[in-house]
Amino acid sequence: MAWSIDATDVTGTAMIRLAAIGDLHIRASVSDSLWSDLGSLGGRVDALVVAGDITDGGRLTEAEQAAELFRAVAVPVVAVLGNHDLRCLRRATFRRVLERSGVVLLDGDRFVLTTSTGAKIGFAGVGGAGGGFWPVEGPDALHSRAMKALAVRAKREAARLDAALGGLDADLRIAVTHFAPTCSTLGREPIGKYWMLGNSELGRIIDRHRVDLVFHGHAHLGNPTGSTRGGTPVLNVASTVSGGLLIHDLEPPVHGGDGRPRPDHAPVAVCLA
Ligand SMILES: [Fe+2]
Ligand SMILES: [Fe+2]
Numbered sequence: 001m002a003w004s005i006d007a008t009d010v011t012g013t014a015m016i017r018l019a020a021i022g023d024l025h026i027r028a029s030v031s032d033s034l035w036s037d038l039g040s041l042g043g044r045v046d047a048l049v050v051a052g053d054i055t056d057g058g059r060l061t062e063a064e065q066a067a068e069l070f071r072a073v074a075v076p077v078v079a080v081l082g083n084h085d086l087r088c089l090r091r092a093t094f095r096r097v098l099e100r101s102g103v104v105l106l107d108g109d110r111f112v113l114t115t116s117t118g119a120k121i122g123f124a125g126v127g128g129a130g131g132g133f134w135p136v137e138g139p140d141a142l143h144s145r146a147m148k149a150l151a152v153r154a155k156r157e158a159a160r161l162d163a164a165l166g167g168l169d170a171d172l173r174i175a176v177t178h179f180a181p182t183c184s185t186l187g188r189e190p191i192g193k194y195w196m197l198g199n200s201e202l203g204r205i206i207d208r209h210r211v212d213l214v215f216h217g218h219a220h221l222g223n224p225t226g227s228t229r230g231g232t233p234v235l236n237v238a239s240t241v242s243g244g245l246l247i248h249d250l251e252p253p254v255h256g257g258d259g260r261p262r263p264d265h266a267p268v269a270v271c272l273a
Contacts, residue, residue, distance in 0.1 A: 015249045015250060015251055016046055016115060016119055016121055016172055016249070016250045016251075016252060017044070017045045017046055017247060017248070017249050017250070018045055018046060018047055018048070018049055018121075018174075018247070018248050018250060019038075019041055019044075019045045019047070019048045019049070019075075019245055019246070019247045019248075020048070020049040020050075020051065020215050020235065020237040020245075020246055020247075020248060021048075021049075021050060021051070021237055021239055021242070021244065021245045021246070022050065022051030022052055022053060022082070022178070022215070022216070022217020022218070022236075022237045022238045022239065023051070023052070023053040023082070023217045023218065023220060023238040023239050023240060024050070024053065024054050024055075024066070024239060025053055025055065025056040025084065025239075026054060026055050026056060026062050026065050026066045026069070027055075027056045027057070027062060027065075028061070028062075028065070029065060030065055030066075030068070030069045033244065034069065034244075034245075035069065035072070037244060037245040038069060038070075038072065038073050038245065039072045039073070041073055041074060041075050042073075042074025042075060043074070044075075044247070045075055045247055046075065046076075046113065046115045046116075046121060047075055047076045047077070047078055047113055047121065048073055048075055048076070048077045048078070049078050049079070049123070049174070049176055049215050049237070050077060050078070050079035050080070050103075051079075051080060051082075051176060051177070051178055051215050051216050051217035051218075051237050051238070052079070052080045052081055052082025052083075052084075052085065052127060052177075052178030052217050052218065053082030053083065053084045053085060053178065053217060053218065053238075054066045054079065054081070054082070054084075054085055054098070055084060055085050055088075056084055057084065057087055058084055058085050058086060058087030058088035058089075058094065059088065060088065060090065060093060060094060060097060063085075063088070063094050063097040063098055064097055066098060066101075067097050067098055067100065067101035067103075068101070070098070070101040070102065070103050071101045071102065076102075076104065076113055077101075077102065077103045077104065078103075078104045078106060078111060078113075078123045078125070078176065079098070079103050079104070079105055079106065079125075079176075080105070080106050080107065080125040080126060080127050080128075080176050080177060080178050081095075081105065081107065081127050081178065082127060082178040082217060082218060083127070083178065083179075083218070086127070095107075104123075106123060106124065106125025106126065106164070106176055107125070107126060107127065107160075108125075108126050108157075108160030108161070108163065108164055109124070109125065109164055110122060110123065110124040110125075110164045110165070110167065110168045111123045112168070112169070112170050119171050119172065119252055120169075120170040120171045120172070121170055121171070121172050121174065122168040122169065122170025122171075122172065122173045122174065123168075123174050123175075123176055124161060124164035124165045124168050124173070124174070124175050124176070124211075125161075125164065125175065125176035125177065126157050126160050126161040126164065126177055127157065127177065127178045127179065128154075128157050128158075128161070128177040128178055128179030128180075128181070128198060128199070128202050128216075129150065129153045129154040129156075129157045129179055129198075129199060130150055130154065130179060130195050130196045130197060130198060130199060131150050131151055131153075131154030131195060131198070131199030131200075131201065132194055132195040132199055132200070133182070133183040133194055133198070133199065133200040134199075134200050147195075150195075154199045154201055154202075155201060157179075157202070158199070158201040158202050158204070158205045159205075161175065161177070161202060161205050161206075162205045162208070162209075165205065165206075165209040165211065166209070168209075171252045172212050172213070172250060172252050173209070173210055173211050173212050174211070174212065174213050174214070174215065175206050175211045175213075175214045175215075176214075176215050176216070177198075177202060177214065177215075177216045178216060178217050178218050179197065179198040179199065179202065179216065179218050180197050180198030180202075180216050180218060180219050180222070180234075180236065181198060181199075181200070181202035181203035181205075181206050181214055181216065181228055181234060182198070182200070182203050182226050182227065182228045182229070182234050183197075183198070183200075184226030184227055184228075184234065185216070185219060185222045185223055185224070185225065185226035185234055185235070185236035186198075186219050186221075186222045186223070186236075187219065187221055187222040187223035187236075187241070188221040188222070188223075189219050189220075189221045189222055197218060197219050197222075198216070198218065198219070200229070203228035203229055203230070203232075204228075204229075204230075206228055206230075206232050207228050207229065207230030207231075207232055211232050212232075212233075212250075213232070213233050213234075213235065213250065214228070214232060214233070214234040214235065215235050215237050216234065216235070216236055216237070217236065217237055217238040217239075218238060219236055219238060219241070220238050220240040220241070221240070221241075222236040222238060222241050223236065223241065224236055224237075224241050224242060235248070
Protein backbone atom coordinates (compact mmCIF):
# COMPACT_ATOMS: atom_id res chain seq x y z
CA MET A 1 0.00 0.00 0.00
CA ALA A 2 1.45 3.39 -0.95
CA TRP A 3 0.72 6.65 0.73
CA SER A 4 2.61 9.90 0.96
CA ILE A 5 3.12 12.12 3.96
CA ASP A 6 4.97 15.39 4.23
CA ALA A 7 6.06 15.12 7.84
CA THR A 8 9.41 16.61 8.76
CA ASP A 9 10.49 18.44 11.87
CA VAL A 10 12.39 21.76 11.82
CA THR A 11 15.70 19.94 11.32
CA GLY A 12 14.37 18.10 8.31
CA THR A 13 14.25 14.73 10.09
CA ALA A 14 11.53 12.48 8.72
CA MET A 15 8.85 12.09 11.36
CA ILE A 16 6.74 9.01 11.88
CA ARG A 17 3.09 9.87 12.21
CA LEU A 18 0.71 7.50 13.94
CA ALA A 19 -2.98 7.75 14.69
CA ALA A 20 -4.09 5.96 17.84
CA ILE A 21 -7.30 5.16 19.65
CA GLY A 22 -8.52 2.57 22.12
CA ASP A 23 -11.82 1.50 23.61
CA LEU A 24 -14.07 2.06 20.62
CA HIS A 25 -16.69 -0.21 22.27
CA ILE A 26 -18.56 -0.62 18.99
CA ARG A 27 -22.12 -1.90 19.40
CA ALA A 28 -24.82 -2.12 16.76
CA SER A 29 -23.43 0.68 14.63
CA VAL A 30 -20.39 2.94 14.21
CA SER A 31 -20.75 6.63 15.01
CA ASP A 32 -20.51 9.17 12.20
CA SER A 33 -17.54 10.84 13.91
CA LEU A 34 -15.59 7.56 14.00
CA TRP A 35 -16.36 6.92 10.33
CA SER A 36 -15.18 10.38 9.45
CA ASP A 37 -12.03 10.33 11.66
CA LEU A 38 -10.81 6.90 10.60
CA GLY A 39 -11.99 7.21 7.03
CA SER A 40 -9.87 10.31 6.45
CA LEU A 41 -6.50 8.90 7.58
CA GLY A 42 -5.23 8.01 4.10
CA GLY A 43 -2.14 10.06 3.25
CA ARG A 44 -2.08 11.62 6.72
CA VAL A 45 -0.46 8.96 8.90
CA ASP A 46 1.78 5.92 8.57
CA ALA A 47 -0.53 3.62 10.52
CA LEU A 48 -3.47 3.42 12.91
CA VAL A 49 -2.95 1.80 16.32
CA VAL A 50 -6.03 0.40 18.07
CA ALA A 51 -5.48 -0.44 21.74
CA GLY A 52 -8.27 -2.93 22.36
CA ASP A 53 -11.93 -3.03 23.41
CA ILE A 54 -12.80 -2.66 19.75
CA THR A 55 -16.24 -4.03 20.51
CA ASP A 56 -18.45 -3.62 23.54
CA GLY A 57 -19.82 -7.09 24.03
CA GLY A 58 -17.50 -9.26 21.95
CA ARG A 59 -20.38 -10.10 19.61
CA LEU A 60 -19.66 -11.21 16.06
CA THR A 61 -22.12 -8.63 14.75
CA GLU A 62 -20.08 -5.95 16.51
CA ALA A 63 -16.86 -7.35 15.04
CA GLU A 64 -18.45 -7.17 11.59
CA GLN A 65 -19.28 -3.49 12.18
CA ALA A 66 -15.67 -2.88 13.24
CA ALA A 67 -14.34 -4.80 10.23
CA GLU A 68 -16.39 -2.64 7.88
CA LEU A 69 -14.95 0.45 9.54
CA PHE A 70 -11.35 -0.81 9.36
CA ARG A 71 -11.82 -1.74 5.72
CA ALA A 72 -12.38 1.97 5.07
CA VAL A 73 -9.07 2.93 6.71
CA ALA A 74 -6.54 3.56 3.94
CA VAL A 75 -3.45 2.90 6.10
CA PRO A 76 -2.27 -0.21 7.95
CA VAL A 77 -4.25 -0.92 11.13
CA VAL A 78 -2.37 -2.56 14.02
CA ALA A 79 -4.51 -3.67 16.97
CA VAL A 80 -4.69 -5.70 20.14
CA LEU A 81 -7.87 -7.13 21.65
CA GLY A 82 -9.31 -5.95 24.96
CA ASN A 83 -11.24 -7.68 27.71
CA HIS A 84 -14.57 -6.71 26.12
CA ASP A 85 -13.52 -8.34 22.83
CA LEU A 86 -12.58 -11.49 24.72
CA ARG A 87 -16.17 -11.88 25.91
CA CYS A 88 -16.73 -13.57 22.57
CA LEU A 89 -17.24 -17.31 22.89
CA ARG A 90 -16.16 -17.86 19.29
CA ARG A 91 -12.80 -16.11 19.53
CA ALA A 92 -11.23 -17.66 16.44
CA THR A 93 -14.14 -16.49 14.31
CA PHE A 94 -14.04 -13.07 15.98
CA ARG A 95 -10.35 -12.70 15.11
CA ARG A 96 -10.92 -13.93 11.57
CA VAL A 97 -13.66 -11.34 10.97
CA LEU A 98 -11.26 -8.55 11.96
CA GLU A 99 -8.23 -9.98 10.17
CA ARG A 100 -10.18 -10.34 6.92
CA SER A 101 -10.61 -6.56 6.99
CA GLY A 102 -6.82 -6.22 6.87
CA VAL A 103 -6.23 -5.53 10.58
CA VAL A 104 -2.93 -6.82 11.95
CA LEU A 105 -3.96 -8.34 15.30
CA LEU A 106 -1.09 -8.57 17.75
CA ASP A 107 -1.59 -11.29 20.35
CA GLY A 108 1.91 -12.02 21.49
CA ASP A 109 3.12 -11.14 17.98
CA ARG A 110 5.27 -8.50 16.31
CA PHE A 111 4.89 -6.63 13.06
CA VAL A 112 7.33 -4.35 11.23
CA LEU A 113 6.02 -1.66 8.91
CA THR A 114 8.31 0.15 6.47
CA THR A 115 7.09 3.68 5.77
CA SER A 116 7.33 5.52 2.47
CA THR A 117 10.46 7.27 3.79
CA GLY A 118 12.10 3.92 4.56
CA ALA A 119 11.74 4.08 8.35
CA LYS A 120 10.94 0.81 10.05
CA ILE A 121 8.26 0.94 12.74
CA GLY A 122 8.19 -2.17 14.88
CA PHE A 123 5.09 -3.11 16.86
CA ALA A 124 4.85 -5.80 19.52
CA GLY A 125 1.53 -6.32 21.19
CA VAL A 126 -0.50 -8.29 23.64
CA GLY A 127 -3.79 -7.67 25.42
CA GLY A 128 -2.23 -7.98 28.84
CA ALA A 129 -4.07 -8.49 32.11
CA GLY A 130 -4.83 -6.94 35.46
CA GLY A 131 -2.90 -7.86 38.57
CA GLY A 132 -1.88 -4.57 40.09
CA PHE A 133 1.21 -2.46 40.40
CA TRP A 134 3.73 -4.02 42.69
CA PRO A 135 7.21 -2.62 43.14
CA VAL A 136 9.10 -5.88 43.44
CA GLU A 137 7.26 -8.97 44.60
CA GLY A 138 4.63 -9.32 41.85
CA PRO A 139 0.90 -9.81 42.09
CA ASP A 140 1.16 -13.41 43.29
CA ALA A 141 1.86 -12.00 46.75
CA LEU A 142 -1.91 -12.00 47.03
CA HIS A 143 -3.51 -15.09 48.47
CA SER A 144 -7.05 -15.51 47.17
CA ARG A 145 -7.54 -18.15 44.51
CA ALA A 146 -8.98 -15.60 42.07
CA MET A 147 -6.02 -13.27 42.49
CA LYS A 148 -3.55 -16.12 42.08
CA ALA A 149 -5.28 -17.06 38.82
CA LEU A 150 -5.01 -13.44 37.74
CA ALA A 151 -1.32 -13.43 38.61
CA VAL A 152 -0.76 -16.49 36.43
CA ARG A 153 -2.54 -14.80 33.56
CA ALA A 154 -0.62 -11.54 34.10
CA LYS A 155 2.72 -13.35 34.01
CA ARG A 156 1.74 -15.37 30.95
CA GLU A 157 0.73 -12.25 29.04
CA ALA A 158 3.92 -10.46 30.10
CA ALA A 159 5.98 -13.45 28.93
CA ARG A 160 4.24 -13.33 25.54
CA LEU A 161 5.04 -9.63 25.22
CA ASP A 162 8.62 -10.42 26.24
CA ALA A 163 8.88 -12.97 23.42
CA ALA A 164 7.33 -10.60 20.88
CA LEU A 165 9.69 -7.76 21.80
CA GLY A 166 12.68 -10.09 21.81
CA GLY A 167 13.06 -10.28 18.06
CA LEU A 168 11.75 -6.85 17.15
CA ASP A 169 14.24 -5.06 14.91
CA ALA A 170 13.13 -1.58 13.85
CA ASP A 171 14.00 2.12 13.97
CA LEU A 172 11.11 2.85 16.30
CA ARG A 173 9.93 0.10 18.64
CA ILE A 174 6.40 0.36 19.92
CA ALA A 175 4.57 -1.83 22.43
CA VAL A 176 0.79 -1.99 22.22
CA THR A 177 -1.28 -3.35 25.10
CA HIS A 178 -4.84 -3.01 26.27
CA PHE A 179 -4.14 -3.18 30.00
CA ALA A 180 -1.84 -0.52 31.45
CA PRO A 181 1.85 -1.25 32.13
CA THR A 182 2.06 1.59 34.65
CA CYS A 183 -0.19 3.34 37.13
CA SER A 184 1.09 6.72 35.93
CA THR A 185 -1.66 6.84 33.27
CA LEU A 186 -4.53 5.81 35.53
CA GLY A 187 -5.53 9.38 36.38
CA ARG A 188 -8.88 9.52 38.15
CA GLU A 189 -9.34 5.76 38.33
CA PRO A 190 -9.96 4.74 41.95
CA ILE A 191 -6.95 3.05 43.55
CA GLY A 192 -9.22 0.16 44.56
CA LYS A 193 -9.63 -0.66 40.85
CA TYR A 194 -5.93 -0.63 39.95
CA TRP A 195 -5.70 -4.42 40.14
CA MET A 196 -8.23 -4.59 37.29
CA LEU A 197 -6.48 -2.05 35.11
CA GLY A 198 -3.02 -3.44 34.45
CA ASN A 199 0.13 -4.68 36.10
CA SER A 200 3.71 -3.67 36.68
CA GLU A 201 5.09 -6.88 35.17
CA LEU A 202 4.18 -5.53 31.72
CA GLY A 203 6.16 -2.38 32.55
CA ARG A 204 9.15 -4.41 33.71
CA ILE A 205 9.19 -6.35 30.45
CA ILE A 206 8.90 -3.13 28.43
CA ASP A 207 11.79 -1.59 30.36
CA ARG A 208 13.92 -4.67 29.80
CA HIS A 209 13.68 -4.17 26.02
CA ARG A 210 14.54 -1.14 23.92
CA VAL A 211 10.95 0.10 23.65
CA ASP A 212 10.52 3.70 22.54
CA LEU A 213 6.83 4.18 23.21
CA VAL A 214 3.82 2.30 24.60
CA PHE A 215 0.17 2.68 23.65
CA HIS A 216 -2.51 1.25 25.92
CA GLY A 217 -6.21 1.70 26.62
CA HIS A 218 -8.67 0.20 29.16
CA ALA A 219 -8.31 2.92 31.84
CA HIS A 220 -11.32 5.01 30.83
CA LEU A 221 -10.80 7.54 33.61
CA GLY A 222 -7.04 7.71 33.17
CA ASN A 223 -4.77 10.48 31.93
CA PRO A 224 -3.12 10.57 28.51
CA THR A 225 0.60 10.48 29.27
CA GLY A 226 2.88 8.74 31.74
CA SER A 227 5.90 6.49 31.85
CA THR A 228 7.04 3.13 33.15
CA ARG A 229 9.28 2.96 36.20
CA GLY A 230 12.22 2.73 33.81
CA GLY A 231 11.21 5.89 31.97
CA THR A 232 9.64 4.48 28.80
CA PRO A 233 6.97 6.95 27.57
CA VAL A 234 3.42 5.59 27.81
CA LEU A 235 0.26 6.94 26.18
CA ASN A 236 -3.23 6.01 27.36
CA VAL A 237 -5.27 6.34 24.16
CA ALA A 238 -8.65 5.19 25.49
CA SER A 239 -11.18 7.27 23.58
CA THR A 240 -12.76 8.44 26.83
CA VAL A 241 -9.41 9.95 27.82
CA SER A 242 -8.46 11.50 24.48
CA GLY A 243 -11.97 12.41 23.37
CA GLY A 244 -11.43 10.49 20.14
CA LEU A 245 -8.74 9.77 17.60
CA LEU A 246 -5.34 11.38 18.20
CA ILE A 247 -2.47 11.76 15.76
CA HIS A 248 1.08 11.67 17.09
CA ASP A 249 4.28 12.83 15.41
CA LEU A 250 7.21 10.74 16.54
CA GLU A 251 10.84 11.42 15.82
CA PRO A 252 12.81 8.21 15.49
CA PRO A 253 15.01 8.21 18.61
CA VAL A 254 18.80 8.19 18.66
CA HIS A 255 19.99 5.22 20.68
CA GLY A 256 22.97 5.24 22.99
CA GLY A 257 25.64 2.58 23.39
CA ASP A 258 23.43 0.58 25.74
CA GLY A 259 20.78 0.30 23.05
CA ARG A 260 18.28 2.43 24.97
CA PRO A 261 16.94 5.74 23.62
CA ARG A 262 19.08 8.69 24.67
CA PRO A 263 16.94 10.81 27.02
CA ASP A 264 17.51 13.92 24.93
CA HIS A 265 16.23 12.11 21.84
CA ALA A 266 13.30 10.16 23.26
CA PRO A 267 10.34 10.26 20.88
CA VAL A 268 8.01 13.07 21.71
CA ALA A 269 4.38 12.45 20.93
CA VAL A 270 2.66 15.53 19.64
CA CYS A 271 -1.11 15.51 19.48
CA LEU A 272 -2.18 17.05 16.19
CA ALA A 273 -5.89 16.37 16.16
FE1 LIG B 1 -12.77 -0.21 27.53
FE1 LIG C 1 -10.96 -2.84 28.72
